[in-house]
Structure formats: C-alpha cells, structure tokens
Amino acid sequence: MTQLKIDHVTKSIDGRNILRIDNLIFKNNGIYGLVGPNGAGKTTLLKCVCGLLVPNAGDIRIDDLILNQETRTDFLKKIGSVFAQSDSIFDLSIKELLEEHYYFFGLTAPKKWSTILENVGLDVSEKQMIGSLSLGMRQRLLLAVAISHTPEILILDEPFNGLDPDGVVLTKNLIEQLSQDKIVIITSHSFADLNDVITDAIVMAKGQTSTRKTIAEINEEFSDGLMGFYHSFINSVQSLN
Numbered sequence: 001m002t003q004l005k006i007d008h009v010t011k012s013i014d015g016r017n018i019l020r021i022d023n024l025i026f027k028n029n030g031i032y033g034l035v036g037p038n039g040a041g042k043t044t045l046l047k048c049v050c051g052l053l054v055p056n057a058g059d060i061r062i063d064d065l066i067l068n069q070e071t072r073t074d075f076l077k078k079i080g081s082v083f084a085q086s087d088s089i090f091d092l093s094i095k096e097l098l099e100e101h102y103y104f105f106g107l108t109a110p111k112k113w114s115t116i117l118e119n120v121g122l123d124v125s126e127k128q129m130i131g132s133l134s135l136g137m138r139q140r141l142l143l144a145v146a147i148s149h150t151p152e153i154l155i156l157d158e159p160f161n162g163l164d165p166d167g168v169v170l171t172k173n174l175i176e177q178l179s180q181d182k183i184v185i186i187t188s189h190s191f192a193d194l195n196d197v198i199t200d201a202i203v204m205a206k207g208q209t210s211t212r213k214t215i216a217e218i219n220e221e222f223s224d225g226l227m228g229f230y231h232s233f234i235n236s237v238q239s240l241n
Helices: 042-049 071-076 094-104 112-116 135-147 163-179 191-195 213-220 226-239
Strands: 003-013 018-029 030-035 058-064 079-082 153-157 183-187 200-205
Touching: 003 042, 018 030, 018 042, 018 183, 030 042, 030 163, 030 191, 030 226, 042 153, 042 183, 079 135, 094 135, 112 135, 135 153, 135 163, 153 163, 163 183, 191 226, 200 213, 200 226, 213 226
Parallel strands: 030 183, 030 200, 079 153, 153 183
Antiparallel strands: 003 018, 003 058
C-alpha cells in the first residue's frame, strides 16, 4: 500500500513563514480534499510534494523513498500533477506536449497517443493545437498527461475551475476511477464539488493543517458538514494568532 508522508515540513519565502506542517499521511485508494482560504499554503505544499519548491526543513517521502536532490527523478515518476493551466502550452500540439512529458521522464513513447487520450474521454487528433481546445478539453488533456506515466499519486489543483456542469461530472467520474489504485489529492474552493467525491478532508490555514477526517466523521461531528469542519479549524487557528 502506497503512503505519502509529510513530516515537520516548513517553508519560508522572503522571510515569511508559508508552511508549518507537523505530520500528514495519505494512503492509496483515498481521495483527499485539501481546502482552505486563498494564501493558506495549499499550492505551496503541493509544489513541495512535486519537487517544484524545496522545503526549508522536514521530510517528504513516498513509502521509504525520501525526496531530495539525488532521489528527485525517481520520486517524481511516482507523481502526476495538474496545476493551473499555462498559456505557454497553447502553441504546442497535443502530440508535442505528450512527447515532451515522455522525454522528461525518460519513457518510451507509445506507437499511438490515442489510447492515452481515450482514457480521459478525449476524441481529438494528436495534431490538434492545444490553444484550439476548450477549457474543459484542456483540463482533460492535462489529466491525460498527468496519468500517462502511471503514477502512484495524483495531485489536482482546482480541477473543476471553469468547467461546465457536464465537465465537472466527467472529471469526478475520472477521479473516482483513478483512485482505485492511487492516492488522489484535490484542492478546490467549492465544497459542493468536493462533498460527493472525496473520502477525507484536511483544512489548511496560515500554513498549518487540521487533523485529517473522513467525510463520514465530518458529517457526524458537524451539522453543516464540510463547511462546519472548515470554519472550526479556521477559527481555531485565528484564535491562536
């Protein structure tokens, strides 16, 4: 069983404390919702996990593999991620983006890219330019790229942003399918989108995280569910500062 462990991780930027995580553990077959206000440190934490930022202290590990400069390549092969869409990919074709991804990970490209696209319900030519795709199609393409190297962990930063209702439903269905053998971590500002897809929730505020709770535990403890859990932790952190 795959485990992602985050132990005593801190991160400061320009002298400002961004993260102070004591201990977090994620296990496979779980869909974890990471929620918090803007500036809480959610994206910073996920970028540390993905090796895009280097913590000032602490350990991030997948099973017995600790993330550091020597292990970074092997560590990142275990992770697929989708962050905010960048305009820089608009001038690439779908094929070019997938080829760059496979080159980065040192993987042998498949004879056909169509199977990878079909995994996320995309019926488009690999020659099509990314800039010509709708927002929802680009979201699915980035998801296809993220899972194309069969990672053990999938990180999705605001995956429902800008999607129409059909796109949200399709994305949720894909996430549920993928979670059968992976750890999935999602950030979202929409509690409604998270409520019926995540198995566990963690609230983040001022660089700190709450205790992880299952949705069942949250609904039993808080009359207004995830919203109540969220406000309870936010208020507790504010009272200490």
